[in-house]
Amino acid sequence: MITMSDLCRVSVRQVVRQRGFGVILSIALGITAFIALSVLGQEIRYKVGQDMVLMGGVNIIRVYMDDDQYPGQPRREFYPETVEAIRAIPGVGLVSQNLRQNRIFPLRGSDERTLQVSFLGIDQFFFETYSLELLAGRAFSPEDVKQRRRVCMLGRQCAENLYTDPKKAVGELLVLGQDVFEVVGVVTGVMLGSWNEGGFLPYTTMSDRGWGGGDVRRLFVRAIGWEDVAPVVRQIPKVVREHQDAPYLVCSTQDDQLERIQVTFMWVEALLWLGIVASLMLGGFGIWYGTFAAVRARTREVGLKKAMGGSDADILAQFLAEALVKSVAGGLLGIVVGTLSVEIGALALDTAISYPLLLGSSLGSIVFSAIIGVAGGLYPAIQASRMDVVSALRFE
Incomplete structure (x- = not known):
């Protein structure tokens, strides 16, 4: 052997x-x-x-109150405690509050043309939620939102239309309605879409003036990964209704792109x-x-x-x-x-x-x-x- x-x-x-x-x-x-x-x-x-997800934005869930589609219903808004409860859901990365309706203002560009620019009321989390890139200046700070400052940001295309060079837009003053707002930054990004041609205001500043509907009736919820989208969508209505009345709550996702x-x-x-x-x-x-x-x-x-x-x-x-x-x-x-x-x-x-x-x-x-x-x-x-x-x- x-x-x-x-x-x-x-x-x-x-x-x-x-x-x-x-x-x-x-x-x-x-x-x-x-x-x-x-x-x-x-x-x-x-x-x-x-x-891949950020390029298509498929992990962004749009949550909004759809009361306007039902005559006689009150206009419901999201309570602060509801927003915090959504942030605590497993799989949720960020939650951005915004006003559902835009407000359009006429602005004169460098070539003397009058442009109709749409402004959206957002908070400081919007830019990170949509993975936007800061081209010039700074993004909104928590103090801008909390103190309701008269500041604004522009999308890259909007800044180019108004000032040719986006960097020249920082520090400029814009007359919106009866108030003067300072441009503090210019942003761009793959997920910006048509907002690239518009501007952004603190939602609290817009709400004080009754612009954009006045109340926070829409949230942008960013799931951590694409696998978290479906579980988060199932949890959001339950969590919201535990904290407030929301009979016509809608959670909108890009199902086709997510499936691909x-x-x-x-x-x-x-x-x-x-x-x-x-x-x-x-x-x-x-x-x-x-x-x-x-x-x-x-x-x-x-x-x-x-x-x-x-x-x-x-x-x-x-x-x-x-x-x-x-x-x-x-x-x-x-x-x-x-x-x-x-x-x-x-x-x-x-x-x-x-x-x-x-x-x-x-x-x-x-x-x-x-x-x-x-x-x-x-x-x-x-x-x-x-x-x-x-x-x-x-x-x-």
Whole structure:
């Protein structure tokens, strides 16, 4: 009976001699991808999803009172405690209060044209909710909203129409109704849409003047990720009605775009896992083919060992051990490279690493690599162990 130490030493030597590095690399690649996807998959999915979601705005939920559609109903507004309760819903990132109706003012541009500019009443959270970029000046501060200051901001296109250069707009004074407002900033962004041609006022300032309907009757709720949209939409009516009367509350989302993103992610994730499985299967077939080739090339050696008293179990163990060495070597290499990939990926994504998950993935990778080795090498090893001694010695 061959000893375990001799079996390992002979198996490693045979693997090096056979130069089965392609098989080892194939398994290592699959294991690397498996570890990286297992540990960082959720974070990568979230980051990429956020970029796609923010470009389409599908994680923005518009919540408003639709009392105007029903004659005789009072005009209901959102209470401050209701807004705070919505912010506390799991999955909610930001909540921005605004006035549902815009107010249009005539403004004279630099080319002496009179432009009809629409202004929206918002709070300080609006810009972060819609991921807007500040081109010049500053955004609204909590003090601007709380103290009802006469300040305004302009969309980029509006600033260009009025002053040619958006930077020139900061510090300018605009006459809106009977009051003078100072332009404190200019914003732009993919999600700005038609608001790019308009302006923004603190909703408290507009409400004091009776502009925009006067009351906070609409909220922009930004879910943390696209997966949170549906649960948040289900929770909002319940939470609102726990704090106030809201018979005609509406939660509006971009369902079609959200569904497209969900389907896209499903296919991307499926293709990633398919690539991992294909790489590991390629390694398994490589082990199977390589072991068969080794058995054929060493047929006379097998016959000689049997003639000298070697048992079928010894022959089986030797070829199976060689297959295991290849697969486990690929698994160990994959763990090393996968761990490095996780470390680099965590730095790039600015996220923490779940080391228990990394350890579990690594242990699982070793077990799976061993299974691939056994599955790929078992049948050829059995064929070698069942060889007839005379036929094997006569083999050319």
